[in-house]
Amino acid sequence: MTAAGDAPLSVPITRTAAGAGLDLPAYATAGAAGLDLMAAVSAQVDLSPGARHMIPTGIRIALPAGYEAQVRPRSGLAARHGVTVLNAPGTIDADYRGEIGVVLINLGDGPFVITRGTRIAQLVIAPVTRIAWHPVAVLPDTARGAGGFGSTGLA
Secondary structure (H helix, E strand, C coil), X not given: CCCCCCCCCCCCEEECHHHCCCCCCEECCCCCCXXXXXXXXXXXXXXXXXXXXXXXXXXXXXXXXXEEEEEECCHHHHHHHCEEECCCCEEECCCCCCCCEEEEEEXXXXXXXXXXXXXXXXXXXEECCCCCCCCCCCCCCCCCCCCCCCCCCCC
């Protein structure tokens, strides 16, 4: 069930040949927002410090119009190994039908080994808000104004 109590969003999914035998992405707990994505690699990938690599997941999805999938890092990989998603969050658009790949980067001090089935990232499905620009001569003023990076203080 969704937070609003409605039926879950139905999303078609298929496995690539590389994804055969792997579990489908799943929520690790009842309260989890993201589904775990697994590596669909055929051989071990050694991710050296500073290196990045596109890791296949072996799945393709068909999101309904009005939704996106966000590929996000797994906090445990980041905290324990310094491994994260390079373009986090990566966006999967509703009209994309190719295999989902995850660009991992090792920001840690030691190598990180990725084997078949390693949980490498999480996938969060979210609604997309479409906008229409409304050109104006002047924007409404706020207390913050144009203050940018660091303008609200250090703490």
